[in-house]
Amino acid sequence: MTQAIYSLPRYAQIKTYIKNQLESGQWQAGDRIPSENKLAEDFAVSRMTARRAVQELADDHLLIRTAGLGTFVAEPQAVTAAVEIDDFTQQFNHSNPQYSNRIITLEQVNAEKDMASVLGLNEGDGLFHSVVVHYRDSAAVQWEECFVNPGIVGAYLKQNYSKVTPQAYLNWVAPATRVEHQVQAVMPEVEVTGALGLASISSCLKVSRRSWHTDRVVSVCKLIYPGSYSLGAELII
Amino acid sequence: MTQAIYSLPRYAQIKTYIKNQLESGQWQAGDRIPSENKLAEDFAVSRMTARRAVQELADDHLLIRTAGLGTFVAEPQAVTAAVEIDDFTQQFNHSNPQYSNRIITLEQVNAEKDMASVLGLNEGDGLFHSVVVHYRDSAAVQWEECFVNPGIVGAYLKQNYSKVTPQAYLNWVAPATRVEHQVQAVMPEVEVTGALGLASISSCLKVSRRSWHTDRVVSVCKLIYPGSYSLGAELII
DNA sequence: CAGTGGTCTAGACCACTGG
DNA sequence: CAGTGGTCTAGACCACTGG
Numbered sequence: 001m002t003q004a005i006y007s008l009p010r011y012a013q014i015k016t017y018i019k020n021q022l023e024s025g026q027w028q029a030g031d032r033i034p035s036e037n038k039l040a041e042d043f044a045v046s047r048m049t050a051r052r053a054v055q056e057l058a059d060d061h062l063l064i065r066t067a068g069l070g071t072f073v074a075e076p077q078a079v080t081a082a083v084e085i086d087d088f089t090q091q092f093n094h095s096n097p098q099y100s101n102r103i104i105t106l107e108q109v110n111a112e113k114d115m116a117s118v119l120g121l122n123e124g125d126g127l128f129h130s131v132v133v134h135y136r137d138s139a140a141v142q143w144e145e146c147f148v149n150p151g152i153v154g155a156y157l158k159q160n161y162s163k164v165t166p167q168a169y170l171n172w173v174a175p176a177t178r179v180e181h182q183v184q185a186v187m188p189e190v191e192v193t194g195a196l197g198l199a200s201i202s203s204c205l206k207v208s209r210r211s212w213h214t215d216r217v218v219s220v221c222k223l224i225y226p227g228s229y230s231l232g233a234e235l236i237i
Numbered sequence: 238m239t240q241a242i243y244s245l246p247r248y249a250q251i252k253t254y255i256k257n258q259l260e261s262g263q264w265q266a267g268d269r270i271p272s273e274n275k276l277a278e279d280f281a282v283s284r285m286t287a288r289r290a291v292q293e294l295a296d297d298h299l300l301i302r303t304a305g306l307g308t309f310v311a312e313p314q315a316v317t318a319a320v321e322i323d324d325f326t327q328q329f330n331h332s333n334p335q336y337s338n339r340i341i342t343l344e345q346v347n348a349e350k351d352m353a354s355v356l357g358l359n360e361g362d363g364l365f366h367s368v369v370v371h372y373r374d375s376a377a378v379q380w381e382e383c384f385v386n387p388g389i390v391g392a393y394l395k396q397n398y399s400k401v402t403p404q405a406y407l408n409w410v411a412p413a414t415r416v417e418h419q420v421q422a423v424m425p426e427v428e429v430t431g432a433l434g435l436a437s438i439s440s441c442l443k444v445s446r447r448s449w450h451t452d453r454v455v456s457v458c459k460l461i462y463p464g465s466y467s468l469g470a471e472l473i474i
Numbered sequence: 475c476a477g478t479g480g481t482c483t484a485g486a487c488c489a490c491t492g493g
Numbered sequence: 494c495a496g497t498g499g500t501c502t503a504g505a506c507c508a509c510t511g512g
Contacts, residue, residue, distance in 0.1 A: 009499080010500080010501080011500080035478060036478080036479070037477085045502085046501065046502045046503060047502095047503085048501070049500080049502080051480090052501095054479090065478090065479060066479075066509090066510085067478060067479040067507095067509055068477080068478050068479070068508075068509035068511075069478065069479080069511080070477085070478060070510095071479080184442065185422040185423070185440045185441050185443075185462070186422070187440050203423060203424050203440035203441070204422050204440070205420065205422040205442075206422075214256060214260050214299070215256060215297070246482090248482090273497080273498070274496080283482060283483045283485090285482070285483075285484090286483080289481090302497090303497085304488095304489070304491080304497060304499060305489075305491030305492075305496080305497050306491055306492080306496095306497065307491095307498080308497090308498080
């Protein structure tokens with residue numbers, strides 16, 4: 001069926017076959033694809049080999065598997081390309097004389113269900129919550145709201161954040177081994193626009209940020225920038 | 238050794254053990270970790286089970302494997318503030334049945350001063366200009382306005398963009414060797430909001446994108462997304 | 475109930491690395 | 494050469510799903 005490149009491993013050949021079916025539209029989102037046993041039979045390989053092909057594609061989010069049900073074509077994912085933008089954590093520090101901040105909130109709260117699951121905690125567990133507004137030359141440039149895993153950064157609430165920013169402290173205690181960002185345009189709540197000194201219906205840039213230390217989530221943050229602020233290099237168009 | 242959560246699969250227990258060694262610093266970057274055979278013996282499992290644990294951690298870039306040599310602790314990754322942004326060129330293609338587009342503009346224009354300098358042209362030189370609106374399931378998801386260097390992509394205007402997207406064509410003719418993005422929240426002009434089917438004061442995400450082929454600028458694009466659209470993975474907070 | 479994916483075994487052969 | 498990871502087999506038992 002699939003034209004094999006010489007000596008391409010069999011599981012890779014099966015992957016290629018499946019990917020061709022997906023790309024050509026033969027198998028549509030939501031369709032059930034052949035079972036491991038069927039693929040093993042069709043390609044004359046053991047089930048473990050067929051399984052490997054399917055599993056790796058599932059790991060890549062091209063397929064979704066459910067025991068007892070089968071394997072299904074995933075909804076088209078927004079394929080992503082990594083783009084380097086400003087590192088917000090390094091941008092703001094107290095060695096910069098233009099910089100200042102204001103602590104709005106610094107407290108322990110009980111984890112709601114979603115946040116608990118993201119941080120690997122149980123619902124109701126204690127976690128740390130902070131809200132800080134960052135200024136450059138007395139203009140508010142960022143609202144930073146963080147939820148912090150107390151199992152990793154136990155002394156988060158006890159730091160003096162007029163000396164070090166929350167992000168700098170987090171990076172010092174638990175250097176991120178992975179960071180995930182998500183960017184969106186929003187009109188923030190009045191609480192945020194007020195703190196940033198904006199009109200109540202201002203368009204803002206929202207960056208959601210999750211950071212890991214090894215395999216544990218250290219912090220989940222929401223950063224709001226005034227719309228006039230831009231991430232990345234110079235303005236082009 | 239490892240405190241197993243009851244009924245956690247054995248490969249997962251071995252993963253936990255390894256991760257503990259990494260987190261505690263027992264195994265440092267560059268160290269060689271026990272071989273599959275050694276782990277299989279220590280944990281009294283088959284080699285395939287031990288292998289699965291090690292392989293999954295290698296897939297997560299915590300370990301690096303080389304046949305004949307062994308498995309080594311990876312260097313801590315340099316954290317870059319990478320934001321995952323949709324790769325428009327791959328996301329939008331005509332083999333995706335949910336996709337469609339509408340060409341608004343496809344023309345040659347004379348370069349204004351700023352654009353000429355960005356593209357390495359002289360003021361008044363001809364350049365190509367396109368505006369395309371992309372749809373997913375008949376909902377507008379992106380306004381794409383491009384200025385294209387005619388010295389690199391001379392046949393840009395002659396393509397049939399009902400068969401291939403402008404970005405896909407650009408990538409085919411002059412694969413980008415560098416891409417720069419800049420992200421901003423804006424309230425677009427009525428022309429844009431109208432084409433996207435939005436209220437006239439909608440908050441939108443604007444991505445400015447410049448792409449290079451070797452050292453020449455191929456295209457300068459402005460991408461506008463509805464504010465409800467988000468770049469990157471799932472919504473967190 | 476038959477079928478599915480999830481886990482696991484105890485072997486095997488291979489290409490490759492270092493000493 | 495002995496050891497490593499990469500691939501692969503032909504079985505097995507399990508929890509789970511739908512009809």
